[in-house]
Amino acid sequence: MTIIEELSQLIFPTRCFGCNAFGVTICALCQNEWKPGYYLTHISNVNVHSSILYSATASRVILAAKENGLKAADHLIMEAIAHAIRKGEFLNQSVRLVPIPSSPTARRRRGRSFMVDITQKVGLKTGLPVINALELGRKVRDQSGLKASQRSLNMEGAFAIARGIYPIGKVILVDDVVTTGATLREAARALSGEGFHVIGSVTACVAQPLR
Numbered sequence: 001m002t003i004i005e006e007l008s009q010l011i012f013p014t015r016c017f018g019c020n021a022f023g024v025t026i027c028a029l030c031q032n033e034w035k036p037g038y039y040l041t042h043i044s045n046v047n048v049h050s051s052i053l054y055s056a057t058a059s060r061v062i063l064a065a066k067e068n069g070l071k072a073a074d075h076l077i078m079e080a081i082a083h084a085i086r087k088g089e090f091l092n093q094s095v096r097l098v099p100i101p102s103s104p105t106a107r108r109r110r111g112r113s114f115m116v117d118i119t120q121k122v123g124l125k126t127g128l129p130v131i132n133a134l135e136l137g138r139k140v141r142d143q144s145g146l147k148a149s150q151r152s153l154n155m156e157g158a159f160a161i162a163r164g165i166y167p168i169g170k171v172i173l174v175d176d177v178v179t180t181g182a183t184l185r186e187a188a189r190a191l192s193g194e195g196f197h198v199i200g201s202v203t204a205c206v207a208q209p210l211r
Helices: 003-011 028-033 056-066 071-087 104-110 114-126 148-155 182-193
Strands: 039-043 046-053 095-099 134-136 159-161 170-178 197-206
Touching: 028 056, 039 182, 039 197, 046 071, 046 170, 046 182, 056 071, 056 114, 056 170, 056 197, 071 114, 071 170, 071 197, 095 114, 114 170, 134 182, 148 182, 159 182, 170 182, 182 197
Parallel strands: 046 197, 095 170, 170 197
Antiparallel strands: 039 046, 134 159
């Protein structure tokens, strides 16, 4: 560790994403909760392949990446999604990854479209091409705090196909977490309605049971 890094640690000490303890980006206890497994969920006619069970720790890791832009948290999410892709046996298929886009308000606040950025990194890691096929066609509310029925209504008809994008081949939807399935269900509807062949979805985390 350089002198500059040592001084930085004194002024801005590293804390665990999961429990806020000093010293490491994720402690051994929280790392045990962020241990990649394999979970298969069915949302309508779409199979969702996930790596991590959604928990308080997982929620804080996602927030550290999504809202604070911490690279180490980005890396955990990227690795979890890549793990789900491998377990779903998509690496040897001719598929493209389609990320769930952020709203314009979220993009401005975070300085990036979170899942688009993460999916580009996953694409580089796995060798799978990425296509930014989706965009929000209307304003939606923040999904956090909404009940399942409210989330479905909030997302109904929200996605459209981005300008200049045409349906070619098979695609896989990519998101950070699936809780009710409303976002993935709507994204699959928008893509399928325009002729895309959605063969599944991958997420870093999954709530079990879906809420």
